[in-house]
Amino acid sequence: MIIDQYNDEGKLLYASQDGNRVDLSNKNLILSYLKHPLMTFKIIAAIHFEAFKLWIKGIKFVKKKFKIKNNISLES
Numbered sequence: 001m002i003i004d005q006y007n008d009e010g011k012l013l014y015a016s017q018d019g020n021r022v023d024l025s026n027k028n029l030i031l032s033y034l035k036h037p038l039m040t041f042k043i044i045a046a047i048h049f050e051a052f053k054l055w056i057k058g059i060k061f062v063k064k065k066f067k068i069k070n071n072i073s074l075e076s
Contacts (some may be wrong), residue, residue: 022028033034 001017003013003015004011
């Protein structure tokens with residue numbers, strides 16, 4: 001997959017990703033977990049680290065004033 005994004009001045013963003021397509025099955029999910037057992041922990045830790053850096057800078061947490069009853073979106 002390749003993404004090229006341009007603006008009036010020229011190329012703004014170039015991103016690419018490659019890999020091998022595999023079926024989404026229980027076996028493949030387990031194999032993926034065994035290959036990268038701490039990936040979920042790493043992602044959660046990175047999110048909290050970035051939030052901590054914002055908190056240190058003095059940014060305050062703002063709660064939403066409204067609740068969304070059904071926030072499920074489906075693509076067809």
